[in-house]
Amino acid sequence: MKQIRISINGTEYQVTEHSNLAAVLMDKAIANRRSVTGEPRMAVCGMGSCGECRVTINQQAHQLACLLQCCDGMEVDCEP
Amino acid sequence: MSLNVVIVGAGPAGLAAAWSASQSNANITLIDQAAQAGGQIWRGGQGYAPKRYRHLFGQQTTLHYRKQTHVLGASEQQLYLATPQGPQQLRYDRLILANGARELFLPFPGWTLPKVVGVGGLQALVKGSLPIAGKRVVIAGSGPLLIAVASQLKQRGAIIKAVVEQVPIAQLLRFGRSLVGNPTKMLQAAQFAQALANTPFYVNTWITAAEGEGEVQQVQLNNGQRIECDYLACSWGLIANTELAQQLGCRLEQNFVVVDRSQHTSRDQVYAVGELTGIGGEDKAVIEGQIAGFVATGNYQAASQLAQQQAQARQFSQQLAASFALRPELRQLAQANTIVCRCEDVTLAQLQSQPSWRSAKLQTRCGMGICQGRVCGGATQYLFGWSQDSVRFPIHSVSVADLVMESV
Ligand SMILES: Cc1cc2nc3c(=O)[nH]c(=O)nc-3n(C[C@H](O)[C@H](O)[C@H](O)COP(=O)(O)OP(=O)(O)OC[C@H]3O[C@@H](n4cnc5c(N)ncnc54)[C@H](O)[C@@H]3O)c2cc1C
Numbered sequence: 001m002k003q004i005r006i007s008i009n010g011t012e013y014q015v016t017e018h019s020n021l022a023a024v025l026m027d028k029a030i031a032n033r034r035s036v037t038g039e040p041r042m043a044v045c046g047m048g049s050c051g052e053c054r055v056t057i058n059q060q061a062h063q064l065a066c067l068l069q070c071c072d073g074m075e076v077d078c079e080p
Numbered sequence: 081m082s083l084n085v086v087i088v089g090a091g092p093a094g095l096a097a098a099w100s101a102s103q104s105n106a107n108i109t110l111i112d113q114a115a116q117a118g119g120q121i122w123r124g125g126q127g128y129a130p131k132r133y134r135h136l137f138g139q140q141t142t143l144h145y146r147k148q149t150h151v152l153g154a155s156e157q158q159l160y161l162a163t164p165q166g167p168q169q170l171r172y173d174r175l176i177l178a179n180g181a182r183e184l185f186l187p188f189p190g191w192t193l194p195k196v197v198g199v200g201g202l203q204a205l206v207k208g209s210l211p212i213a214g215k216r217v218v219i220a221g222s223g224p225l226l227i228a229v230a231s232q233l234k235q236r237g238a239i240i241k242a243v244v245e246q247v248p249i250a251q252l253l254r255f256g257r258s259l260v261g262n263p264t265k266m267l268q269a270a271q272f273a274q275a276l277a278n279t280p281f282y283v284n285t286w287i288t289a290a291e292g293e294g295e296v297q298q299v300q301l302n303n304g305q306r307i308e309c310d311y312l313a314c315s316w317g318l319i320a321n322t323e324l325a326q327q328l329g330c331r332l333e334q335n336f337v338v339v340d341r342s343q344h345t346s347r348d349q350v351y352a353v354g355e356l357t358g359i360g361g362e363d364k365a366v367i368e369g370q371i372a373g374f375v376a377t378g379n380y381q382a383a384s385q386l387a388q389q390q391a392q393a394r395q396f397s398q399q400l401a402a403s404f405a406l407r408p409e410l411r412q413l414a415q416a417n418t419i420v421c422r423c424e425d426v427t428l429a430q431l432q433s434q435p436s437w438r439s440a441k442l443q444t445r446c447g448m449g450i451c452q453g454r455v456c457g458g459a460t461q462y463l464f465g466w467s468q469d470s471v472r473f474p475i476h477s478v479s480v481a482d483l484v485m486e487s488v
Pocket residue numbers: 045047088089090091092093094111112113114118119120121122149150151152178179180181182183199200201203204225228229318321324353354355356360361362365
């Protein structure tokens with residue numbers, strides 16, 4: 001399987017092409033977002049309905065990571 | 081000009097509708113927000129469907145298949161879409177709704193911790209290449225999905241520490257007996273049983289809390305047991321994605337879209353199929369999808385030949401609902417400070433003083449976040465009996481840019 005590079009919060013990672021972005025973040029234990037009260041959150045439903053997996057991709061905010069496959073050069077930013 | 085048949089959802093129900101509609105010369109558009117066709121059960125594509133259904137994927141070349149396209153709203157003869165190329169409108173003569181279902185999540189202490197996920201949610205992430213081999217997983221909640229997912233994850237090398245089902249044993253056995261006479265389902269049950277031999281399976285039992293620093297590390301059960309884990313997959317059944325149907329004014333009963341034997345809803349030219357009309361799994365979805373595809377394109381003869389299978393599928397769906405009814409104790413799981421609305425971090429205590437869903441929305445912002453009530457709506461309906469009043473356009477949260485439509 002082809003390996004590609006993506007950046008998450010400024011750090012480069014090598015991942016398998018087409019792997020699900022929410023799955024990659026969960027495996028690396030990187031929280032996708034902070035809740036209103038500051039809790040770290042990760043994907044829950046895996047199917048685009050809960051919104052917990054949302055991240056910024058290539059400067060576009062509020063993208064649902066669970067509906068996206070990783071592609072080369074993707075820049076992912078999670079809420080600090 | 082040929083008839084425009086538009087199908088929303090490319091799960092088993094939508095794919096089957098597309099297949100039977102394409103036996104005519106109608107102009108067919110199949111829309112799904114996901115990157116690949118297959119819906120929930122066949123997520124990942126053709127290879128995940130049983131052999132008897134793989135032909136349903138073949139139609140994608142002969143019709144207009146619009147992937148990664150969200151249907152944000154619907155009115156008479158018109159759909160409003162958010163596509164990778166921007167917002168668009170699409171006209172339809174016949175609309176087949178096959179939006180499927182989502183999991184019901186009930187709040188309990190610790191359910192917002194990272195790595196507490198849905199049961200189907202974890203299944204989806206694992207199909208999306210989340211490494212699960214050697215990971216300790218507890219699967220809890222209710223419904224046949226628990227066992228199905230447990231056996232799939234085990235095959236991929238997960239250590240299933242426990243499957244925890246809230247239903248009492250007598251009820252579960254009754255469900256087992258109801259499968260007699262349904263060879264496909266019996267075989268499936270036997271395969272799951274074999275796959276899960278030696279896996280602790282608790283009935284009459286439920287999760288009371290998830291605990292951990294930064295992510296889930298252990299779970300607590302109502303029998304006092306504590307189990308360490310890397311993932312807790314938890315869900316309490318399925319609820320239909322009825323938002324579009326509601327927006328069109330289709331009649332609902334007990335949260336499902338009411339249809340007649342031709343899968344026709346109470347609205348002209350609008351059909352509903354699959355989980356939307358009652359939770360029943362892939363076979364029901366395929367039969368109903370086929371019927372709607374045939375009826376929508378005027379092939380009544382072919383549709384009528386499926387009537388008996390349709391009746392059987394509906395009966396199974398009713399047995400399922402009766403067998404996995406939720407017990408009242410689950411209403412006591414959330415504590416005063418437990419978050420119920422995850423988008424806005426609204427706690428149980430904040431909601432308890434509210435008289436209705438509408439008032440909770442206005443006073444606490446519960447249901448106003450990105451999920452638009454798709455998570456907390458199901459939970460508050462179960463906890464307080466609140467029903468969500470009207471469904472406004474758009475049904476998904478979108479950026480303003482997506483609301484500026486272009487006609488196609
Ligand atoms: C997370 C999950 C996992 C499941 N796993 C299993 C399993 O392993 N085994 C099993 O027997 N059953 C499983 N089920 C039950 C499942 O619902 C049925 O088996 C079957 O997939 C139902 O088929 P369907 O076509 O009615 O709906 P679905 O398969 O849910 O398909 C609906 C499709 O519609 C799309 N959609 C919905 N709304 C929109 C919109 N507004 N715009 C664009 N697209 C939209 C969705 O992306 C989806 O692809 C699962 C259910 C869920 C929710």
